[in-house]
Amino acid sequence: MKISVIGTGMTKFGELWDKSLFDLAQEALKSALENSQIDPEKIDAVFVANMLSGNLLDQNHLGPVMTSILGKNVPAFAIEAACASGGTATHLAIQSLLAGTYKNVLVVGIEKMTDDTIADVTTGLMGAASEEERSAGLTFPGLYAMLANAHMQKFKTTGKQLALVAVKNHFNGSLNPNAQFQNKITIEKVLGSTMVANPLTLFDCSPITDGAAAIVISSQDSPDNPSITGSAVATDHISISNRLSMTELLATKLSAQKAYAQAGISAKDIDVAEVHDCFTIAEILAYEDLGFCAKGQGGKLISSGATQLDGKIPVNTSGGLKACGHPVGATGIKQIIEVTDQLKGKAGKRQVKNAKIGLTHNVGGSGATAAVHILQI
Amino acid sequence: MTKNPANLWRKSARLTQNLGKVGKVAAFTTIHSAPSGYEHQVPYSVGIIRFEDGTSRSLEIVDTAAKNIKIGLKVQTVVRRIGQSEPEELIEYGIKVKPLK
Numbered sequence: 083m084k085i086s087v088i089g090t091g092m093t094k095f096g097e098l099w100d101k102s103l104f105d106l107a108q109e110a111l112k113s114a115l116e117n118s119q120i121d122p123e124k125i126d127a128v129f130v131a132n133m134l135s136g137n138l139l140d141q142n143h144l145g146p147v148m149t150s151i152l153g154k155n156v157p158a159f160a161i162e163a164a165c166a167s168g169g170t171a172t173h174l175a176i177q178s179l180l181a182g183t184y185k186n187v188l189v190v191g192i193e194k195m196t197d198d199t200i201a202d203v204t205t206g207l208m209g210a211a212s213e214e215e216r217s218a219g220l221t222f223p224g225l226y227a228m229l230a231n232a233h234m235q236k237f238k239t240t241g242k243q244l245a246l247v248a249v250k251n252h253f254n255g256s257l258n259p260n261a262q263f264q265n266k267i268t269i270e271k272v273l274g275s276t277m278v279a280n281p282l283t284l285f286d287c288s289p290i291t292d293g294a295a296a297i298v299i300s301s302q303d304s305p306d307n308p309s310i311t312g313s314a315v316a317t318d319h320i321s322i323s324n325r326l327s328m329t330e331l332l333a334t335k336l337s338a339q340k341a342y343a344q345a346g347i348s349a350k351d352i353d354v355a356e357v358h359d360c361f362t363i364a365e366i367l368a369y370e371d372l373g374f375c376a377k378g379q380g381g382k383l384i385s386s387g388a389t390q391l392d393g394k395i396p397v398n399t400s401g402g403l404k405a406c407g408h409p410v411g412a413t414g415i416k417q418i419i420e421v422t423d424q425l426k427g428k429a430g431k432r433q434v435k436n437a438k439i440g441l442t443h444n445v446g447g448s449g450a451t452a453a454v455h456i457l458q459i
Numbered sequence: 460m461t462k463n464p465a466n467l468w469r470k471s472a473r474l475t476q477n478l479g480k481v482g483k484v485a486a487f488t489t490i491h492s493a494p495s496g497y498e499h500q501v502p503y504s505v506g507i508i509r510f511e512d513g514t515s516r517s518l519e520i521v522d523t524a525a526k527n528i529k530i531g532l533k534v535q536t537v538v539r540r541i542g543q544s545e546p547e548e549l550i551e552y553g554i555k556v557k558p559l560k
Contacts, residue, residue, distance in 0.1 A: 205494040217541055217553055218505050218517045219490060219497040227488035228507055228517075235486075235530050280489045280525070323507045323515040328486050 085176050086307045087457065088186075089118020089298035090419040095407035096262040098292040103139055103194040108151045110294035110412075111190055118298040125298070126184035128158040129175040131167035131191040132411035137206040138198050148190055164210030165360060167191065168295070168414020169315070169444030169453025176313045179301040186302070191415035192294040203290050207410075210447035212321040223287050223361060225322055225448040227279035230363035232328035234281065236378070239366060241281055243381035245272035247362035248285050248404050250390055255401025257391075257431040262291050262407030272362075286362040291407035295415035297422075308425045308440070312341030312456030320450045329378075331449035334371035338443070338454045342373075345439075345456040349373030352395060353437040354424045356417035358445035358452075359402040368443055369397070372454075391432060399424060399432045414444035414453060425459040462548040470553065477536050477554045482510035484532040489525040496542035504528055508556055522557035533559040 091113025093106050101109075107130075115122055128148045136142040145158030163170035168191035175189045195203055208216050211225060233239045249269055255261035272285035299310070316336035319325050326332060342348055349372055357372065359365035366380035374395055375383040383389060389397040400406040400420040403413060421440035423429045442455045487506035490497070497503070504520040506528065520528055521539060534556035541553040 200492065201495040201498060204492070205496075208494055215517050216494075218519050219493060219500065219503060219542065220505050220517055221490060221492065221494055223492065224488050224490050224505055228486040228505070231488060231530070232486040277489075277491045279491060282488075321517065323517045328507065 083180060083301055084303055085179055085310045086300050086304035087297055087310065087418060087422045088300045088304050088307050089114045089120065090422055091117050092260060092295035092416055092419055093293050094260050095291050095293035095409060097196045099196065101292065103135060103141060103192060104147065106194060106292060106294035107148060107190060107192050110296040111148065111151055111188065114188065114296035114298050120186060120298055122152065122154070124186050125152065125154065125156060125188050127156050127178060127187045128152065129171045129187060129189045130158065130160050131171035131189070131414060132160060132193060133162055133164055133167055133210070134193060134195065134206045134410060137209065138202065139194060163451045164446035165358070165410050166414060166444045166446030166451040166453050167411045169442065169455065170451065172414060172418060172455060173313050173315045173453055175299060176310060179299065186298060186300045188296060188298055189415060190294065190296040191412035193409035193411045194292050195290045195409060196292050214321050214323070221279060223279040223282050226361040226363050227282045228322065229328060229367065229448070230281055233363060233366065236329050237381065239381035241273060242269055243384055244286055244362040244366065245269045246384045247359060247365045248272045250384070251359060251398050251402040251404040254391060254399050254432055255405025258401050258406060261401040261405050262289055263401070263405045282361055288360045288403035288408040291409040293407060293409035293412045295412040295419055297415055297418055308422050308457040308459045310455055311458045312345035312454070314340035314344065315451065315453045316340070318450050320447065322448050331367055331371050331445065331452060333449055333452035334368060334443065334445065337452045338372045341454040341456050345458065347439060347456065351439050352441045353439050354399060354421060354434045355395065355397050355441040355443065356400060356402070356420050357397055357443040359398055359404050360408060360445065364445065365397065365402065372441065372443060391434065396434045399429060399434060414442070417442035417444060418455060418457070421457050425457055462544050462551050464549060467549050467551055474538065474553065478538070480510045480512065480536045481559060482508045482534060484520065484528060484530055484534060485509045486530065487520065487528050499543055508534060519555040521555045527558070535559045
């Protein structure tokens with residue numbers, strides 16, 4: 083059975099003060115339905131990915147919030163896997179198609195974050211970590227800063243190499259009209275910006291963002307649209323301190339291996355990838371754990387230019403979480419949309435030539451969940 | 460609200476298990492942008508500590524300047540106040556580590 087992405091739609095990502103959670107959902111959902119040209123009567127179920135609407139907006143029960151927009155009484159499911167909610171929801175939606183329960187489903191990712199104070203959002207995001215880590219006063223930048231510290235010590239990865247990730251992703255964001263940040267930056271700007279958690283500065287971190295993204299996926303054959311040929315989710319210990327290694331995300335490695343096997347491909351076949359760069363170090367780890375380079379060589383890979391738009395394996399053509407923005411629940415869906423656009427040759431100024439096989443990589447927490455998808459056209 | 464009586468009682472009942480432990484810093488950071496309840500401590504350092512008994516935990520590193528913390532630094536557990544409580548909340552005590560003299 084082939085699973086196809088038959089329609090996509092998203093809002094602009096950014097500080098969207100004039101838009102509510104409902105407005106964002108409505109915009110993304112309607113635009114995906116329109117783009118798919120499917121009769122809304124044929125949508126069998128809705129999967130919605132979100133992390134913080136209960137914490138920040140007092141709104142839970144998002145399934146029927148989505149079907150209210152749709153005006154239908156179909157089943158709807160809210161899925162939370164921290165920042166990997168989008169990838170995880172997509173994985174579950176695919177399982178429902180493979181099982182034959184549904185034929186066409188809508189997957190919506192959404193997050194409304196910028197109404198609240200930084201301390202409140204930081205506290206809410208720490209719900210993705212463990213009680214041990216919260217009690218230690220850790221933050222998400224803090225968790226990834228410790229991973230960066232360990233990587234720099236073991237593999238001599240430099241702050242400059244980390245900064246290059248942000249510089250590349252801002253360049254790509256400058257070509258994406260939906261990106262939160264469309265300005266180019268320099269290495270000096272990254273290294274000289276406010277310290278958030280050593281060694282990560284403000285420009286090593288993805289921003290707080292509002293946004294929604296939606297896709298329609300179908301088990302009906304659709305030759306003009308990309309197929310999802312691999313879909314896998316893996317987990318790891320919720321606390322970094324209890325993991326086997328501090329210099330790899332095992333969940334990424336395991337989900338990637340499974341997704342590659344399902345698609346019958348290997349890392350070297352990937353033409354374009356959207357990876358989870360919540361912090362610059364996270365993109366370096368992703369290169370290694372997805373198999374784009376050997377363990378410890380991530381810093382060298384970014385320095386070589388191979389992951390730039392015109393490189394051998396362009397990564398985060400959308401601008402990534404860093405520049406396109408990171409509305410937590412929407413990120414995993416946005417990644418699928420970006421890769422779909424790349425494979426269909428509709429990525430505008432950031433189009434990668436002859437992209438046939440793409441990968442999305444969505445991480446929850448500090449690596450306790452990872453979802454990897456392979457798309458092919 | 461997590462600083463409620465039952466939760467803190469449960470945690471404090473287990474606190475003694477972690478006293479007198481010695482270990483090493485395996486990775487660390489200094490937090491400059493804190494979550495609610497920790498803003499007043501900024502900047503403060505946190506590390507992953509590998510203890511001699513084979514256990515590992517993320518813990519705040521106290522009683523030393525950030526510049527003195529290195530991977531491999533020997534530390535011991537101490538009891539300290541955890542975060543800041545709201546006026547109507549109980550004060551939480553828990554484990555942190557300080558350099559082993």
